[in-house]
Amino acid sequence: MPSPGAGPAISAPAGLDLRPIRPEEQRAYSTLMRRTFGASLPTDEELAAARETTEFDRTLAFFDGPEIVATAGIFSYQMTVPGGALPCAGVTRVGVLTTHRRRGLLTAMMRRQLDDIHERGEPLAALYASETVIYGRFGYGLATYQAAVELERSHAAFAAKVPSSGRLSLVDVPTAVSAFTRIWEQARRNQPGMLGLDERWMRYQLTDLELHREGASPHYRALYQSDGNPSGFAVYRLKLDWDASGPNGTLRLESLIAATAEAYAALWRYILEVDLMARVSAEMRPVDEPLRFLLADSRQPKTRIEDGIWLRLVDVAAALAGRRYAVEGRLVLRVRDEFCPWNAGSFELTGGPTSAECHRTDASPDLELDAADLGALYLGGNRFRTLQEAQRVNEVRSGSVARADAMFAIDRAPWCPSHF
Numbered sequence: 001m002p003s004p005g006a007g008p009a010i011s012a013p014a015g016l017d018l019r020p021i022r023p024e025e026q027r028a029y030s031t032l033m034r035r036t037f038g039a040s041l042p043t044d045e046e047l048a049a050a051r052e053t054t055e056f057d058r059t060l061a062f063f064d065g066p067e068i069v070a071t072a073g074i075f076s077y078q079m080t081v082p083g084g085a086l087p088c089a090g091v092t093r094v095g096v097l098t099t100h101r102r103r104g105l106l107t108a109m110m111r112r113q114l115d116d117i118h119e120r121g122e123p124l125a126a127l128y129a130s131e132t133v134i135y136g137r138f139g140y141g142l143a144t145y146q147a148a149v150e151l152e153r154s155h156a157a158f159a160a161k162v163p164s165s166g167r168l169s170l171v172d173v174p175t176a177v178s179a180f181t182r183i184w185e186q187a188r189r190n191q192p193g194m195l196g197l198d199e200r201w202m203r204y205q206l207t208d209l210e211l212h213r214e215g216a217s218p219h220y221r222a223l224y225q226s227d228g229n230p231s232g233f234a235v236y237r238l239k240l241d242w243d244a245s246g247p248n249g250t251l252r253l254e255s256l257i258a259a260t261a262e263a264y265a266a267l268w269r270y271i272l273e274v275d276l277m278a279r280v281s282a283e284m285r286p287v288d289e290p291l292r293f294l295l296a297d298s299r300q301p302k303t304r305i306e307d308g309i310w311l312r313l314v315d316v317a318a319a320l321a322g323r324r325y326a327v328e329g330r331l332v333l334r335v336r337d338e339f340c341p342w343n344a345g346s347f348e349l350t351g352g353p354t355s356a357e358c359h360r361t362d363a364s365p366d367l368e369l370d371a372a373d374l375g376a377l378y379l380g381g382n383r384f385r386t387l388q389e390a391q392r393v394n395e396v397r398s399g400s401v402a403r404a405d406a407m408f409a410i411d412r413a414p415w416c417p418s419h420f
């Protein structure tokens with residue numbers, strides 16, 4: 001059960017009304033979002049697709065008279081954490097109309113959301129940030145990274161032959177929805193940061209909107225099966241081009257998810273062998289992508305590291321007790337949390353590979369830090385040592401940073417391959 005109490009009251013600007021939208025207000029809600037991002041207005045097809053995943057009772061909109069001037073929303077996810085999975089509120093569709101900016105509308109929506117998430121007992125909240133300066137004040141910390149990669153096909157030979165006894169096929173949407181959902185579920189068990197996607201969500205991910213094609217082909221959906229079991233998939237588009245020396249196309253890889261090492265290698269080899277393509281480009285890839293070590297030229301995946309998700313521990317004790325730790329250990333953390341004061345104070349964490357407990361304590365702390373920084377550290381994607389060197393973690397008792405890093409260590413970089 002969450003600890004009682006809401007955060008400091010924040011009054012919405014006078015004359016504005018904040019409430020969830022009704023289904024018939026979806027177009028106005030989506031239009032506001034598109035306008036804040038300078039994008040085209042939503043089509044009927046896009047609205048129909050979005051309706052499948054929208055949780056109307058978890059939407060929020062500020063109304064100025066009849067007009068929507070700010071929006072936010074939440075998806076109810078499960079997030080894989082080291083050694084388990086926890087409920088996680090996926091914060092989305094945040095926008096404030098330019099005419100109403102910097103009057104506290106975002107702050108009021110964040111207040112309403114975090115109180116609601118806390119009341120529902122969801123220990124985590126996550127989001128993708130358009131700008132890095134926005135969400136730290138609300139207790140979100142940068143918890144995962146992702147890579148944008150580009151490979152020249154002419155230099156992308158495998159270092160050695162990889163064994164592959166499976167079968168690759170291009171599949172239609174209904175087959176993909178069911179097979180890809182199963183693969184996703186298997187893959188996410190051991191991948192901290194990954195969100196659970198049911199068939200409804202997979203169907204949404206596979207919706208092939210014109211808006212997303214940007215001059216490239218419709219989706220290709222490749223399924224890899226081993227002994228009749230689906231174990232990996234890739235979704236991509238082709239963008240053909242020709243120059244004086246011949247075909248110069250780009251394969252845009254939107255998703256490659258594998259539940260086994262064999263499926264992973266077979267799918268990458270397939271992607272790198274599509275004819276007429278000069279290069280492969282992909283975004284939202286894991287930063288510890290094994291591909292580099294499959295290729296003869298390990299410099300070939302030219303990589304740019306970007307922000308992944310920002311994570312907020314809405315209930316510090318439940319979140320810390322809800323993951324497992326690489327080695328047995330005990331830590332007392334003193335947490336500062338102005339926006340969610342129910343988290344402020346000292347917590348004693350005792351945990352290891354098979355169990356963990358976390359309680360409030362009066363014991364003197366080993367480490368002191370802000371809730372946002374604990375969010376950045378939680379999945380193991382950043383090291384306590386790094387944040388100590390950035391003067392964000394204060395080591396009160398000598399040796400605690402090394403102990404914390406040993407406990408929070410994970411064997412895969414956290415990665416969130418789905419957008420929301």
Ligand SMILES: CC(C)(COP(=O)(O)OP(=O)(O)OC[C@H]1O[C@@H](n2cnc3c(N)ncnc32)[C@H](O)[C@@H]1OP(=O)(O)O)[C@@H](O)C(=O)NCCC(=O)NCCS
Pocket residue numbers: 036037094095096097100101102103104105106107108128129130131133134
């Ligand atoms: C980002 C955005 C939602 C902020 O909404 P807002 O209602 O203006 O935010 P608030 O008035 O509640 O601001 C709260 C604080 O954050 C600061 N802040 C908010 N957005 C900021 C930004 N983009 N850059 C710098 N500071 C920002 C404000 O200055 C204010 O600081 P203060 O408390 O010290 O005065 C709004 O500018 C927007 O819609 N931007 C375009 C779409 C977008 O980026 N959405 C976010 C998607 S993840």
